[in-house]
Amino acid sequence: xxxxxxxxxxxxxxxxxxxxxxxxxxVRKVAGVKLLDVKPDASHNRVVVTFVGEPQAVKxxxxxxxxxxxxxxxxEKHHGEHPRIGATDVIPFxxxxxxxxxxxxxxxxxxxxxxxxxxxxPVYLYEEAARIPTRRxxxxxxxxxxxxxxxxxxxxxRKPDYGPARMHPSAGATVVGARQFLIAYNINLDxxxxxxxxxxxxxxxxAKGGFKYVRAMGISVNxxxxxxxxxxxxxxxxQGTPLFRVFETVKNxxxxxxxxxxxxEIIGLTPLQALLDVAxxxxxxxxxxxxxxxxxxxx
Amino acid sequence: xxxxxxxxxxxxxxxxxxxxxxxxxxVRKVAGVKLLDVKPDASHNRVVVTFVGEPQAVKxxxxxxxxxxxxxxxxEKHHGEHPRIGATDVIPFxxxxxxxxxxxxxxxxxxxxxxxxxxxxPVYLYEEAARIPTRRxxxxxxxxxxxxxxxxxxxxxRKPDYGPARMHPSAGATVVGARQFLIAYNINLDxxxxxxxxxxxxxxxxAKGGFKYVRAMGISVNxxxxxxxxxxxxxxxxQGTPLFRVFETVKNxxxxxxxxxxxxEIIGLTPLQALLDVAxxxxxxxxxxxxxxxxxxxx
Numbered sequence: 001x002x003x004x005x006x007x008x009x010x011x012x013x014x015x016x017x018x019x020x021x022x023x024x025x026x027v028r029k030v031a032g033v034k035l036l037d038v039k040p041d042a043s044h045n046r047v048v049v050t051f052v053g054e055p056q057a058v059k060x061x062x063x064x065x066x067x068x069x070x071x072x073x074x075x076e077k078h079h080g081e082h083p084r085i086g087a088t089d090v091i092p093f094x095x096x097x098x099x100x101x102x103x104x105x106x107x108x109x110x111x112x113x114x115x116x117x118x119x120x121x122p123v124y125l126y127e128e129a130a131r132i133p134t135r136r137x138x139x140x141x142x143x144x145x146x147x148x149x150x151x152x153x154x155x156x157x158r159k160p161d162y163g164p165a166r167m168h169p170s171a172g173a174t175v176v177g178a179r180q181f182l183i184a185y186n187i188n189l190d191x192x193x194x195x196x197x198x199x200x201x202x203x204x205x206x207a208k209g210g211f212k213y214v215r216a217m218g219i220s221v222n223x224x225x226x227x228x229x230x231x232x233x234x235x236x237x238x239q240g241t242p243l244f245r246v247f248e249t250v251k252n253x254x255x256x257x258x259x260x261x262x263x264x265e266i267i268g269l270t271p272l273q274a275l276l277d278v279a280x281x282x283x284x285x286x287x288x289x290x291x292x293x294x295x296x297x298x299x
Numbered sequence: 300x301x302x303x304x305x306x307x308x309x310x311x312x313x314x315x316x317x318x319x320x321x322x323x324x325x326v327r328k329v330a331g332v333k334l335l336d337v338k339p340d341a342s343h344n345r346v347v348v349t350f351v352g353e354p355q356a357v358k359x360x361x362x363x364x365x366x367x368x369x370x371x372x373x374x375e376k377h378h379g380e381h382p383r384i385g386a387t388d389v390i391p392f393x394x395x396x397x398x399x400x401x402x403x404x405x406x407x408x409x410x411x412x413x414x415x416x417x418x419x420x421p422v423y424l425y426e427e428a429a430r431i432p433t434r435r436x437x438x439x440x441x442x443x444x445x446x447x448x449x450x451x452x453x454x455x456x457r458k459p460d461y462g463p464a465r466m467h468p469s470a471g472a473t474v475v476g477a478r479q480f481l482i483a484y485n486i487n488l489d490x491x492x493x494x495x496x497x498x499x500x501x502x503x504x505x506a507k508g509g510f511k512y513v514r515a516m517g518i519s520v521n522x523x524x525x526x527x528x529x530x531x532x533x534x535x536x537x538q539g540t541p542l543f544r545v546f547e548t549v550k551n552x553x554x555x556x557x558x559x560x561x562x563x564e565i566i567g568l569t570p571l572q573a574l575l576d577v578a579x580x581x582x583x584x585x586x587x588x589x590x591x592x593x594x595x596x597x598x
Contacts, residue, residue: 265587
């Protein structure tokens with residue numbers, strides 16, 4: 001079974017289809033990498049590209065895209081609503097299968113060194129790959145955007161982790177890093193009282209003393225014609241804080257208000273492991289191995 | 300995503316490695332089929348071969364194996380402890396992914412017709428493919444074994460579903476059919492009192508008024524040096540009777556005796572869907588689709 005890493009780089013071009021296609025083609029050309037999605041946004045003037053494959057192949061595809069973006073995008077002429085610092089704005093690696101976070105951090109370092117050496121683009125490391133606590137969060141690295149960073153990059157506190165302490169004349173700077181797969185998860189309550197959802201969100205979110213890897217809010221949504229209070233959640237590390245623990249906590253806290261959980265929903269994709277962990281927890285499975293999943297014997 | 304069918308034919312040869320290899324090679328030769336296991340048993344003088352792939356490719360591999368077995372195995376000279384009626388004793392098709400039971404029954408009929416026409420071997424249809432209720436269970440079809448069936452095959456009640464009403468002179472007869480994936484599932488109780496496990500087994504097994512697709516017994520097992528009572532279960536149709544329902548029922552019935560469930564274990568393989576159903580149930584997932592599993596986007 002091959003190791004799998006996902007990569008979701010963002011490039012500062014969302015309007016010229018030929019540039020977007022040229023970047024996507026760099027992914028298509030690399031053997032062992034599968035292009036999953038290309039999502040341009042014209043008002044942001046930005047494209048999000050998603051691909052997956054074995055670690056070294058994914059790194060190669062990421063480098064090739066970054067090189068192509070440096071050729072075709074001139075940050076001096078770039079305008080868009082989304083904050084950005086370079087032609088390739090950010091490249092996160094995400095462990096998907098049989099890969100540790102440490103391996104993704106190492107991959108980020110290899111790629112950062114290659115971009116700095118071969119393309120002479122300054123590179124910052126973020127999230128799990130960050131070497132400096134203030135560089136964990138992307139907005140902190142992006143402070144002042146391309147234009148502001150150009151002025152400040154020579155200052156010691158903004159010195160890049162790899163490459164020259166000056167912006168590339170057209171491609172700017174790039175952020176490379178590693179992060180967990182983010183699962184968008186919502187839990188619907190049997191009430192239209194949003195204040196209850198807000199209180200429960202505060203029980204589970206890290207910022208209010210809740211789970212470390214949970215971001216949550218209470219909102220009102222319409223489910224099949226009925227207004228219901230929803231706890232809307234970003235699970236930023238499903239291994240550190242598993243789905244079942246959040247679900248059970250929300251269920252218990254809701255009971256405190258005499259409210260039931262109607263149901264929950266996963267928005268978009270989830271790694272298989274997050275759901276296997278749920279089955280393992282509730283069935284109290286003993287000694288279960290992922291290799292016992294029939295379909296896993298086929299890959 | 301390709302459709303996947305598993306096939307687990309049993310052949311009446313467990314001693315001559317060259318014959319076993321020749322049969323296994325017939326599977327290896329078919330493109331689109333993956334050989335998963337070859338398990339010979341010398342005392343049974345029988346081999347169980349497991350492979351998986353797209354429906355038509357799996358049928359082709361099954362036919363080729365059956366033809367090879369008819370060439371190399373002479374039932375007139377076969378002796379072994381396991382009941383059998385032919386060189387290829389039984390061929391079950393098992394739906395694994397994106398395939399219905401109806402499709403597997405159709406596949407069984409196609410294969411049965413081909414074996415009858417091209418090899419002149421009489422074929423009986425069993426389990427989900429059975430046309431006659433008394434032919435659902437394999438032991439009923441195998442009554443009298445090769446030697447007995449040879450005498451009785453001309454009788455109306457033993458007329459094969461496909462092919463001549465006489466045994467093939469060396470290959471005998473064959474049984475073809477379709478069945479669900481069987482999950483071997485055990486639940487361990489926090490007691491050494493086997494009588495409680497036996498009572499709970501009786502609550503859940505079909506024969507005693509329990510779930511239709513559950514076979515269960517209460518036994519004593521040693522778990523990490525401690526004797527515990529176990530409900531040992533064959534889940535013969537995990538879609539008809541899901542794992543979570545059996546687990547919850549055992550948990551509730553155990554509570555009736557003041558006993559907790561320590562844990563459960565899946566022995567060997569399980570289709571992924573059986574575990575996804577567990578996660579979906581406990582998280583009360585709304586509108587969940589299997590295509591939301593990240594790894595599924597890769598196949």
